[in-house]
Structures are given as C-alpha cells and as structure tokens.
Amino acid sequence: MQTVETVNEGLKRAYKLTIPAREIEARVASEIKRVAPQMKMPGFRPGKVPANLVRKMHGPALMQDALNAAVQQGVQSLLAEQQLRPAIQPAVELGEGYQPGGDAEVSIALEVLPQLPTPAIEGLALERLTVPIDEEAVEERLRKFADGQKSWDDAGDKAADTGDQVTMDFAGAVDGVAFEGGTGTDMAVEIGSGRLIPGFEDQLVGVVAGEAKQIAVTFPADYQATELAGKPATFDLQIKSVKTAGESQIDDTLAKNLGLESLEQLRGLVRGQVEQEGNGLTRTHMKRKLLDQLAAGHDFEVPPSMVEAEFGQIWSQLEHEAEHEADPAAARAEMEAERDDYRRIAERRVRLGLLLSEIGQANGVEVSSQEMNRLIAEAAQQYGPDDRQRFVQYIQQEPMAAAQLRAPLYEDKVVDFLFGCATITDREATRAELEAAIESEDGFATGTHLHDHADHDDNDGGHEHAGQDHEAQAAEPA
Structure with a gap:
C-alpha cells in the first residue's frame, strides 16, 4: 500500500492511498475459502460447492466487502504510522476512476488535534465565596411546606x-x-x-x-x-x-404528614438542602474563575471542525430559545447580530476542553470502572425495565456513547484536581451576592467542550465528544 501526503497546513492533513488490486483480490480469495464450506447449492453436497461458483454467485458483494475492509485497514494503519489524532472522523473517498479488479486510490482528509504546550497550572489563585446557612431561608422553605399542606x-x-x-x-x-x-x-x-x-x-x-x-x-x-x-x-x-x-402550622404534624418523624428532622433536612445549594453555587463560581485563568494563560490553534460543531450546538439551542420568545423574529435578529461573538465562545469552549483533557491525562486523572458502572446504572434508570439492559449493552459496545456518559464526571475530576493545585482564599458572602457574581459573567463563555484524550488511545485515535460545563448549567444559558 502506497501513501502520499497531499496537504499539511496547520491542523489540516490529506493523504492519497493506493491499495493494490492484488491485496483486494487476496481478501476476496480468503473470504471465498472461508465461506465455501458453508455454502449450499442444488446438485452439490454441503461444503462441496466449487470456489469458482461461489465467486460467480457472490463475487460483486465479496469484492465490495474486501474493498471496504482494505480501505478501513488502510486508514487505521495511516493513523497509527503517522501518529495522527483526528479531531473528527476522517473523510474518506474512493477515487472516481476505480474499476473492480484494479488498484484503488483513496483520498483521506482530516483535521488533527493540536500538540498542546505544557499546561501552566502553577500559580493558580482562586477566591472561594462561602455562604453561611440562612436561617430565614430555612424558615421560608418550611413555610412553603406548611402552605402546601394547608387545609x-x-x-x-x-x-x-x-x-x-x-x-x-x-x-x-x-x-x-x-x-x-x-x-x-x-x-x-x-x-x-x-x-x-x-x-x-x-x-x-x-x-x-x-x-x-x-x-x-x-x-x-x-x-x-x-x-x-x-x-x-x-x-x-x-x-x-x-x-x-385554614391556618397552616410548622410543627411535628407537618413533618409526619411529609413522612418524617419530627419537625427537628424536617428542619435538619431543609438546612442540609440549603447548605448543599450554597456549596453548589460556590463551586460554580470557583470553576468559572478557574476556566477564566486557564483561558487567559493558554492560546493555541484548535481544529475548525470542532469549533464548527460546538458553534452548531450553541446556535441550535439559541434558535430553540428564540422560538419561545414573545417576539421570535426580534430574538433571531439579536442572535444574528452576535453571531461572531458566539463563534468566539465556541472556540473558547473547544480550547478549554482540550486543555482540561490534557491536564487530566498528564496527571493521571481517570474515571474508574466502578464509577463508570455507577454512571451507567444511574443513566439506565431513565428507561423502562425492558429497555435498561439494551441501554447497558449499547454503552458497553459503543465507545463514543460511553465517552459521552463519562465526560461530565471526568471534567469534574480534572477541575477538582486543579482546585487542589490552586491557592484558595475564603471570603464570606450572601447568597444574593454569590448569585449576582455568577449572573454577571457571560454564561456561554464559561462552558467547555471536554475531550477525553486518554480514551483516544483506546479507540484507534477516534475523537470522542464530551459534555459542556455541566457544573454551571443551572446558572447559565448553555
């Protein structure tokens, strides 16, 4: 098999493969030899059908299968030999002049992932805004529970x-x-x-x-x-x-109506919920500040195809939201006016995703098999009993689907690793101040498009898309 590089510009690569006719024919002959003993034909004993009749009956189909297999192996060999990491699935095209029985010329075009500089994670400094438990918020929620139980x-x-x-x-x-x-x-x-x-x-x-x-x-x-x-x-x-x-009361009766033993237990659960929400807001704010620092400290070329895919996701969501606005036409016009801004946001997301993945791989961050099994089990719960096992099998058989499922947890683990590397100072704030700090930031620009490079090595260099900034989704429009 002959390989000629035809394009090497930035992250773009293109190659011309020539697959000799003898290689394709060898595959056809091997397949005929394999299937002939299984063939049945009137006038012949089972397994005694001559190879030339098998070729006459099934030759075109076997030739096509052999050609497809040769092309697939050629692409995989090219990726391995050239040490290429595709950003997306390579575009493969058979030459128009191909005739069965002749050499096959195949064009392969792809974009590769960039060689990232060593990520600069030293000197990260973050402020952690902590929110004390607001007892008034606890009482307000208890009052809502009581109002919901009113007579x-x-x-x-x-x-x-x-x-x-x-x-x-x-x-x-x-x-x-x-x-x-x-x-x-x-x-x-x-x-x-x-x-x-x-x-x-x-x-x-x-x-x-x-x-x-x-x-x-x-x-x-x-x-x-x-x-x-x-x-x-x-x-x-x-x-x-x-x-x-009727008058609603915050008392033990309210708690028992909610399936609990006492008002003290109910109050403790509500306080825990308020505390957890505050911790979530704290983490969201810290994560955004972390991503801002990483984005400011790293600038490298990213594959245009990945940016285009990310932009497409953003644009589709904006179009969906515009359809539900009071004036959809005005909303779409506003989108168009900011199209370039959203494309820059898409590029930032892709760059941050590649960077986080590089940091995770370089520092041994991984999702364990036990964690992956838990993710699969949790995701399967959204399906009915008859479909759960099929979903589990699908995830186990499709690396891309497994990567999609794993990505949010992988990203969180990389972020936690970086939190551990950063110098963190604490400052107390009210929940309103913390929410205002989050709202003041451009939500779209803080997302990521994480790509787990560690999995590329287990998938013949294939590209695996991962989720966006799941940790911040509750507070941002994307």
Missing part, C-alpha cells in the same frame, strides 16, 4: 378572593371550537398560585359557589401546545365551591 374550609356564599381555593368545571374554546385538553371537571385552583395561564386566576376573584361564568384569556406566545400559542380563547366555568385556607 381548606368551605366558604359558603363568600365571594372568592386571592388566596382562596375555587373548584370548577370548565370548557374552553378557540374561535368557538373546543380544543383537546380544554375541558375538565372538579379542577381546584388557589387564586394567585400562578398555576393557570395569565389572566385566568384573576378573573376568578369575586365568583361564588353555584355561579356560571365565561372568561376570556390569551394563551402565551411560548405555550407548550403550539397550536394554541398566542391565540385568544374563552372558558365557560361552572363554580362548584369556594374555600378559604
């Missing part, structure tokens, strides 16, 4: 007011025609809860039990049922009852 007393002939519960039958129509899901009975709603579409609950103020009333509303532009989004509708209501809220 309701029949109000008799009293007119409904905000905070009261109204039970009703309803029948909705758009342009006088009933729509799917627009009819129901005995629906109870607390006025002011915001459960129903805007304007609906406001028009329940003043109704009394036994009253029939028609109200008019307009579905929001981003309503989940797109056939109703933005359309005016009417609802014919039959008020069944009006009830007032």
Whole structure:
C-alpha cells in the first residue's frame, strides 16, 4: 500500500492511498475459502460447492466487502504510522476512476488535534465565596411546606378572593371550537398560585359557589401546545365551591404528614438542602474563575471542525430559545447580530476542553470502572425495565456513547484536581451576592467542550465528544 501526503497546513492533513488490486483480490480469495464450506447449492453436497461458483454467485458483494475492509485497514494503519489524532472522523473517498479488479486510490482528509504546550497550572489563585446557612431561608422553605399542606374550609356564599381555593368545571374554546385538553371537571385552583395561564386566576376573584361564568384569556406566545400559542380563547366555568385556607402550622404534624418523624428532622433536612445549594453555587463560581485563568494563560490553534460543531450546538439551542420568545423574529435578529461573538465562545469552549483533557491525562486523572458502572446504572434508570439492559449493552459496545456518559464526571475530576493545585482564599458572602457574581459573567463563555484524550488511545485515535460545563448549567444559558 502506497501513501502520499497531499496537504499539511496547520491542523489540516490529506493523504492519497493506493491499495493494490492484488491485496483486494487476496481478501476476496480468503473470504471465498472461508465461506465455501458453508455454502449450499442444488446438485452439490454441503461444503462441496466449487470456489469458482461461489465467486460467480457472490463475487460483486465479496469484492465490495474486501474493498471496504482494505480501505478501513488502510486508514487505521495511516493513523497509527503517522501518529495522527483526528479531531473528527476522517473523510474518506474512493477515487472516481476505480474499476473492480484494479488498484484503488483513496483520498483521506482530516483535521488533527493540536500538540498542546505544557499546561501552566502553577500559580493558580482562586477566591472561594462561602455562604453561611440562612436561617430565614430555612424558615421560608418550611413555610412553603406548611402552605402546601394547608387545609381548606368551605366558604359558603363568600365571594372568592386571592388566596382562596375555587373548584370548577370548565370548557374552553378557540374561535368557538373546543380544543383537546380544554375541558375538565372538579379542577381546584388557589387564586394567585400562578398555576393557570395569565389572566385566568384573576378573573376568578369575586365568583361564588353555584355561579356560571365565561372568561376570556390569551394563551402565551411560548405555550407548550403550539397550536394554541398566542391565540385568544374563552372558558365557560361552572363554580362548584369556594374555600378559604385554614391556618397552616410548622410543627411535628407537618413533618409526619411529609413522612418524617419530627419537625427537628424536617428542619435538619431543609438546612442540609440549603447548605448543599450554597456549596453548589460556590463551586460554580470557583470553576468559572478557574476556566477564566486557564483561558487567559493558554492560546493555541484548535481544529475548525470542532469549533464548527460546538458553534452548531450553541446556535441550535439559541434558535430553540428564540422560538419561545414573545417576539421570535426580534430574538433571531439579536442572535444574528452576535453571531461572531458566539463563534468566539465556541472556540473558547473547544480550547478549554482540550486543555482540561490534557491536564487530566498528564496527571493521571481517570474515571474508574466502578464509577463508570455507577454512571451507567444511574443513566439506565431513565428507561423502562425492558429497555435498561439494551441501554447497558449499547454503552458497553459503543465507545463514543460511553465517552459521552463519562465526560461530565471526568471534567469534574480534572477541575477538582486543579482546585487542589490552586491557592484558595475564603471570603464570606450572601447568597444574593454569590448569585449576582455568577449572573454577571457571560454564561456561554464559561462552558467547555471536554475531550477525553486518554480514551483516544483506546479507540484507534477516534475523537470522542464530551459534555459542556455541566457544573454551571443551572446558572447559565448553555
């Protein structure tokens, strides 16, 4: 097999492979020899079909299979011999002039991962904003639990007011025609809860039990049922009852209604939840500052194909969000005006992902088999019992899918390693201050596109995409 390099520009490479006809024919002959004993044909005893008849019957298919196998092996040999690490799957094209029985010329084009400089991780300095547990926030959550368990007393002939519960039958129509899901009975709603579409609950103020009333509303532009989004509708209501809220208590009874033993246990669980949320915000802020320092200290060329793929993900999400804005056209126009900014964000993400992966590989960061098994088991829970085993088998058989699943944990472990290398100073802040600090940063620009290079070596140099900045997703738009 002859190999000629035709392009070597930056991260772009291209090669021309020539696969001799004799190599393809040798594969065909070997395959005929393998399958002939298994062939059955009228007039011949099993396993005695002559090779020339096998070739006559199945020659074209065997030739195509042999050619495909030769091309695949040629590509893998090229990657190994040239020590290439593809950024994405190489583009392989058979020459137009190929004729069965002749030499095959194959063009291979790819982008390679850059040779990264030794990552500069010395001198990292981070500020850790810590949030003391806010007892007022704990009490506020306990109050919400209590409100959710409130009792309701029949109000008799009293007119409904905000905070009261109204039970009703309803029948909705758009342009006088009933729509799917627009009819129901005995629906109870607390006025002011915001459960129903805007304007609906406001028009329940003043109704009394036994009253029939028609109200008019307009579905929001981003309503989940797109056939109703933005359309005016009417609802014919039959008020069944009006009830007032009984006094809710934060006590042991509340805790027992929630399946716990005491108010003390409930309060402890709520305090733990508040503390965990604060710790999550602290980590998100620290991680963003860490990525900012890494981005500022490293600048190297990244594969355009990876940037384009990342930009495509960002743009698709923006388009989806624009469709749910009050004015989709204006949202899309704003996107277009900032297209270059989003492309720079995509490039930053890719660069940071490559950098984090390089740091992790150089310092022995890995996801253990036990951790991977736990990830698979957790992910399988989203499927029904009949599909879980098929999902597990799919992950075990598809390296790319396994890499997708592993990537967020791998990234977190690399970040934890870097936290351990950094000089960290603590400063106490309120939750509002910490949230404001996170919101003040450009969320899109803080994500990463992590690529686990360590897995490339186990996958013939194949490229494995990983997740974005999962740790910060709750606070940022991407």
